[in-house]
Amino acid sequence: MTITSEPLTTQGAAPRDLAALGLRESATFDRATIADIQRAAATGVYDIRGWGAKRQLPHFDDLLFLGASVSRYPLEGYREKCDTDVVLGDRHATRPLHLQTPVTIAGMSFGALSANAKEALGRGASEVGTSTTTGDGGMTPEERGQSKHLVYQYLPSRYGMNPDDLRKADAIEIVLGQGAKPGGGGMLLGQKITERVAGMRTLPVGIDQRSASRHPDWTGPDDLEIKIGASRPYYDTALAVKSGADVVVVDGMQGGTAATQQVFIENVGIPTLAAIPQAVQALQELGVHRKVQLIVSGGIRTGADVAKAMALGADAVAIGTAALIALGDNDPRYAAEYSALGSAAGFYDDFQDGRDPAGITTQDTELASRLDPVAAGRRLANYLRVLTMEAQTIARACGKSHLHNLEPEDLVALTIEASAMARVPLAGTSWIPGAR
């Protein structure tokens, strides 16, 4: 450290300025880690938060499309047709879901989200012809009323589980795990267990609710749609297929949660990029790839991510965190309020506290009323259209007349890690680490 003759003032200084003063931050004990230790020492409880894994992970950013060339023939942008529809569940279901875009809305509960937010998700999804999904806590009339295609999650907790609601659903998703916490149950802290939420879940008002991590009456895979938190997707997908599932959802560790221990979010599960090829391999070996549909979720943000997931073998994707952002989550116009909560727009992840200034991850009546479900639904529809058009743009450039025609051959990897996980060659080479 350099000693200067001037008084050293570091308050509010940017990291670069601190470095200029000769201060060095530890890569092992960085400021976030130090703050975590200080917080644990002060409170005696582990950190619980929302969102998904925030650590740097091999992801879709580490893949690139090759596009057309002399050996490939592109389609004309905005001229030649590139279809985007997808049929989910045509193996066994008598009424499969026919969606107009392969971007679906992942399961998020009423309880974790406000009723207005659930309604907005239904409105936005229905406007573009895609599906939305219930979550822990059962089906609300707001959601059913506004969702053209509603998938009912059958979760380990069975909160709000009702055969009448099952019959009202357009599809049933049996949840076995979640990418943010494979092997863990959900949480909903007391701040969000209002009278309505508690009533739907048969719980006392205001308690810290712990959801079950496994179906209480299941001890194996003996027994439609199955959602798996990615940890061993090759075996899990195979077992789901053998059980008769029409659709398998694989959720990578970047997939979000309303409330889970940070240590769980950041350290359990595998990246979405690594999960897809394993699930696809299982489907291919069983001869059901494209017959049992694969939905991938966990960190989908752009049409490029959609296209890359589909090129790796997914039939559709699901978005959760991105959908909440489209509704208005982490909006800079609430900067002052995020600051008052000890957070900032772009960083806010305390979904468990129920004090969301944007009125999305809350059960507070006043905060929830800030979210106009019509306007928020419109924003989500806009975003879903952008994702779809971006994916089409890339697919046309690769010469594909349907998003489903994207294939691994269209992709290369930027890093050795991504190459090994995604099982596509490192750019400029024919090398795939680990390939036999």
Next chain:
Amino acid sequence: MVTLTAPETSTDTNVETTLPAVSTDSFSVDLAGSPVRDLNQELHNAIDGQAWTVTSPGGKHSLAVGINADVTVTVEGHAGSYAAGMHQKGDVTINGNAGVGLAENIMSGTVHVKGDASQSAAATGHGGLVVIDGNAGARCGISMKGVDIVVGGNIGHMSAFMAQAGRLVVCGDAGEALGDSIYEARIYVKGTVASLGADCIEKPMKAEHLAELGELLAAAGRTDNPSDFKRYGSARNLYHFHVDNSTSY
């Protein structure tokens, strides 16, 4: 298709659009020669008042699931896993034993097993009454949400784990970790309890509890004396996360 014998008392089955709202018809289904899926479909189409008898069940799984009419179903023999699952209405009697997940997620109505039931009986049940004359295996009433369960014999370990609402009555003994992490369900045990789970404690038997227990025993057709039972429920110490409770889990 299900093999149906002729109705013992018949209505005019040619006029489907004028089916009576309540029927006294009785039907018999022999599962030796017809698939369970067809039986269940027929039961889903059944109307109030009908009586169904299932013969040669052979321990098959998922018998009589999802019934949503006031019918009586009698299974003459042993049932496999998930018998009478998601039961919404009517009365199911199994004259034999039942496998894993009996009456899973039952909503209302009654399910009566004359023999023993395997693990996870009445798991996540929201309502109705499940009566097991014999013993029940581990995790009986796990995550129960309003169902009433009366077991004539013993129950296995981890029963009423995370039980949220409803009543569990055990006329024999209870295994280890009874009522672990229990919420607001009430447990009555006549015999011994091997051990109580986290946050489950013995609670005083007040007049109201003796009364409700008496009603439950009577509903199950039992003659046990309510005053011979002890009551167990939540200490409510684990309803909120607190570092001082970290060793309880």
